[in-house]
Amino acid sequence: MKRLSILAVASLMFLGQSCNPNTNNENSANMIDTTKTEHYTFELSDKVTRQKVTFKNRYGITLTGDLYIPKNAGNEPLPALAISGPFGAVKEQSSGLYANQMAERGFVVLAFDPSYTGESDGEPRNVASPDISTEDFSSAVDFLGIQKNIDRNKIGIIGICGWGGFSLNATAIDKRIKAVATTSMYDMTRVMSKGYNDVVTLEDRAKTLEQLGEQRWKDAENGNPAYQPAYNELSGGEAQFQIEYHDYYMTPRGYHERSVNSGNAWTITTPISFMNMPILTYLKEISPRPMLLIAGENAHSRYFSEDIYKNASEPKELMIIPNAVHVDLYDKVDIIPFDKLETFFKEHLK
Template sequence: MKGKIRNQIITIMLMTTSMIASGQNKIENPFGLVYRDAITENINGEVNIHPVNYKLNDIEIAANVYTPANYDPSKSYPAVVVAHPNGGVKEQVSGLYAQHLAESGYIAIVADASYQGASGGEPRNVDKPANRIEDIHGMADFISQYKGVDAEKLGLLGICGGGGYSLAAAQTDKRFKAVATLSMFNSGVVRRNGFLNSQVNTIQERLKQASEARAQEAAGGKILYAGVANPTDEEIAAITTDLYREGYTYYYRTHSHPNSTFRYTMSSLIDLMAFDASTNMGLINQPLLLMAGDKADTYYMTEDAFKKATGTTEKELFLIPGATHIQTYYVPEYVEQAMTKINEFFGKYL
């Protein structure tokens, strides 16, 4: 069984691919949003969305700021930074939760990671932990200066891979007064050991591939990518792990977006495979909420991080009954449960 999973994951995660633009759903939403009940226009007195751009280390970052109903820039609001999943963009699940946060009275920001989505940076789809963590610091920089934001009431919500990077960012960035994750994914551990530790035996081989890819880049050669090609319905159905089977359905069928792709530069593995979001978890002294579906095959990552969070006395592990990892992204009853808990948590600490 483990060998079967390993072979599937290797096939899925190590294919060289091109940017996937074909086969995507046509996006009717004027803001590019692909989640259910997304904002379609800014109406006075209701939650509004504000596309913004700002510079971070000379890279143009594309972000959306969600403001509460009857937002008045002369008043004071708590704010939340939302970090998107690996391969995701601000128009998907992170935007959904940002919109719900605005509905609850928060100003929320979600930005495409540098080198990804609508943000700048070359080569495309570089995916290094240091960049993703800096993106979170950068969102905090920008939203803290936004009109109406009370910078002393700043929270952080990370989803999937964004959850792991949020834990890493919060270890040292004490502007975040409360930290929450949903379906946390420890990207470095999975890139190194494989999902469910299915690639432990190929670590050195993959590091060699990454090193050779970097050498090729440095010599001006072709950029090599790891990731996936556009899978068929049959290929998706044959995947045995919930995370990847449901993930491909979400990202390539029901909530597809042309800026969203799983591909990343092969050379990024040099940095990714040395990363562990749970290292130095003891540095987090802020209130901490870790949420996951109790059916999620990724739960082991949340559980590990929670056990290592010894620096805070205000921590909670919240399980959403019946939910898998991807179902927390869009299934209304699970999203509602997550948001109820998030509102309780941020309401207490912000």
């Protein structure tokens, strides 16, 4: 394949530490029954139970998640949260860590694998769509709202990184969601179509779309999608945020064998769906439901949260975490403001 233009390069840089496509592409139906040795990147709280669940989205794709329930839950229905992200991660990583922490604080929490990734179904593997990702959040709300131990009028969502944008998009369209919070938020359609800090020119964009179109013909001829080239080791000279991603996804800190970003790969044509489908067109329709945006002071992604805050309607809040970088809000429990998240959701899910 010809070398991609600056826009595609920017997209691939964010899409993670890519590797060969043949790794961990098993059908998730074969992986539903996990054992006690299942790999999680965090320890389960002794105050919480965790159980594997499945549910279908509106497109008929079966999603797999982990449901975290407080052990001291009484007989009254509890408020609930759905969590996913970062983009290319799985529920055994950040979203599960968040779910574990929030369940300790009294919520029933569903952390789930998005369509086409992790243990969730969908073929081909490791492809993404802003529409389907938004739908995945609403289908998680479907699931939570029919559980007897959950108050369906008290459901919120949390989106981490690229799933921050999808969580806002889902909240705008799904009025059942009563409050939304994001951490290290990315607008994936913006970064794919305009590059980081919107530096991509119309000429760059046209060139990328031409190359992606050519790749579609190659995929059609081969009968299968091609995957991004290997990028699972640092070679020197990478941007600081790439080093930070590597430190999370490719080290024992956050590595998970099913994560797209942990040495697996997105399809080359994954950016296509994001190039002309802005997901935050109706951002103001989240109001009057509350929004909490959390970003690191030194995060390369900080401008996404700041711009959303400027453009959103009240009630809204922007919380900047001093000295934190983007991936600090993935797993550093001493930095992630879980007390703030608890207060926010308990105040607004009532």
